[in-house]
Amino acid sequence: MTPALALVPLEDGRWLDNPVIREGLLTATWETLAMTGVAALLTALVGIPVGVLLHQTSPGGISPSPAVHRAVGAVVNVGRSLPFLILMISIIPLTRLLVGTTVGWQAACVPLTIGAIPFYARLVETSLREVSGGTVEAATMMGATRWELTRKVLLAEARPGLVAGMTTTVIALIGYTAMAGAIGAGGLGAVAMTYGYNRFESDVMIACVVLLLVLVQLVQMLGDALARRVDHR
Structure with a gap:
């Protein structure tokens, strides 16, 4: 993609005549x-x-520890409270330290991950809470260790919720990538901002929006199908 790309008005209907749509969207989608x-x-x-x-460290968990629960919960809450764009800018030094650059999709993975971990951790906690207490008690009476309770009972029974939570997280990440693209991460967000917004190429903007919608729908469909597959209740 070069700065000299010609503008193609939406009314023409000749979308593929636009080099951005014909050549750039494939790379942007991959990113x-x-x-x-x-x-x-x-x-x-x-x-x-x-x-x-x-x-596990919550009052009703396997190993209650109020101090640990409050400390971990505070860190998670701080991570969830930061808007992604602010988070991405504020950890630029860490991003440069880890990947050696602050631009490109590789660099964007750092703030994306840091922003998504607290979000998904809370969804995991919620899914584990929904596991029947009777199931945990029965496993405990049978002599299951804490590791066995966690792996073979809690995580096994919570699989549908874990998959559903990851589906929600992935969809949120797709939205985050669009914001990350606005400040040098690449991807569909960067194309939409550079050509669709700054250069008023309506066809490019519409194409990016359609592709993002398709990605979200595919993720949701795959996530729902997987959640049903692992649900043996």
Whole structure:
């Protein structure tokens, strides 16, 4: 994509004549998927243990610890309270330290992950709370250890909720990538801002919006199907 790209009015109907749509959207979509995928994977790897810790240290958890629960909960609440755009700007030094740059989709993965972990951790905690207390008590009476209770009872029974929570998180991440694109992360957000907004190319803006809607719908459909598949209740 070059700055000399010609404008193609929406009324023409010749969308594919626009080089941005014909050549740039494929790369932008890949960048959006890459940002979302990497951030979602890292969020799951960290968010699930944090959510388990929040649940286990709560007053009704397996290992109640008010001090630990309040400390972890405070950190999670702070992370959830920061608007993503402010978070992304405020941790620029950390992003540069971890990936060596502050632009590109690789750099955007850092704030995306940090912003999504607290969000998903709370969803994990909520899913674990919904597991029947009778199931946990029965496993305890059978001699299950804390690790077995966590892995084979709580996480196993909460799988539909965990999948649904991750689906919600991934959809939120797609929205975050659009904001990240506005300040150098690439992806569909960057194309929409650079060409659709700054250069008044309505066809590019509409194409980006349609692609984002399609991505969200696909994620929701796949997430719902997976949640039904792992639900054995």
